Amino acid sequence: MGASTTRRPRADALRNRKRLIDAAVAVFAEQGLDVAVAAIARRAEVGTATLFRNFPTKDDLIYAVIEARVNELLEVGERALEVEDPGAAFEQFLFGVCELQVRDRGFFEAIHSRLIDEPGLMECKKGMLAIGLQILARAQEAGVVRADVGPEDLGFLVSAAASREGHHERYLRILLDGLRPAGASALPS
Amino acid sequence: MGASTTRRPRADALRNRKRLIDAAVAVFAEQGLDVAVAAIARRAEVGTATLFRNFPTKDDLIYAVIEARVNELLEVGERALEVEDPGAAFEQFLFGVCELQVRDRGFFEAIHSRLIDEPGLMECKKGMLAIGLQILARAQEAGVVRADVGPEDLGFLVSAAASREGHHERYLRILLDGLRPAGASALPS
């Protein structure tokens, strides 16, 4: 029980774990969360046992994928925060989030299912809310977004826009108009 | 080939069919479309064979329930059409549809799934679009709703509002603001 007698992790194990996450990201995005895990293992060119050794339950795999997506979301948020005009930043953020959801059916479903409230994803949820809050607060202070919305609303409202493929930009524009304070006029497009 | 030799349908058969539809309406509304058909048969106090004799597949049962819901929807629409002010009629219609969706998870899911495009429900869909079109057209002519939306958009947009329990009124208000033509002011609440 002396010094660290831990071996270096095997190269193939590391490679397979990465393949699994990549496959899961792709398959969940394309087919939604209801696909069989076997499809993911097949896509990763790996046995199902290897999948379950890395992710003991299907939910664990979903968590890993959502975490990856949330990181993308945070990047979208950070990029939006660099925009000087608070209204434009807000708009860019919503468009970014919306496009992520349009492309990723799994992410969309996860946000609407009970999964998002599971303890395993609480950190992710907090991160999403924090970045949304920053961008929203700036826009509200600048008077370009109504005051009676919070960051929790953003996910639901944007999902709406993302729910019809090919129409999400139009829906988002309608939503943005609705989010303006009464009397404020639309930005010049 | 002579006169009508058709017997009168049996009383118990009629009764059971009604019980099944009632049970299905309730269970789909509460639990969504993913519940086992056995749960519906149990609620109706009927064997599963009786269920499948009336509705050969689960989808057939869903169709029957959706049809019932669409009839409620048409009533909501007709009531809204009686309102003189086109803007108020539109608003009342959206609120009515939204409340229906909030209370009926099955209906909500059906609208978002591939089911709604199945041939068995085409009639229903047409009916929904027709009533939406009437109310929408009046509101657009009166200049209280932007011209670049159609009746197909209404379902998606309203579903958005219905997606968070306890917040649908607030979301609907935001949506209604977004649906106003640029420059039009909100109605006095």
Add this chain to the structure above:
DNA sequence: AATAAAACGGACTGCTCACTCCGCTTCATG
């Protein structure tokens, strides 16, 4: 009341899916 058609219920079938078991392979280490 007698009868036969119609309807009934619930055990059963076949399928899919999440998850496990175990004999075999591959890697890190001396």
Add this chain to the structure above:
DNA sequence: CATGAAGCGGAGTGAGCAGTCCGTTTTATT
């Protein structure tokens, strides 16, 4: 290299579900 532990794949297991079969009961009719 030799070796044994870590990792591997895929057949197997059990649960849950849509849909079927069939012996029994209920109904309308004479």
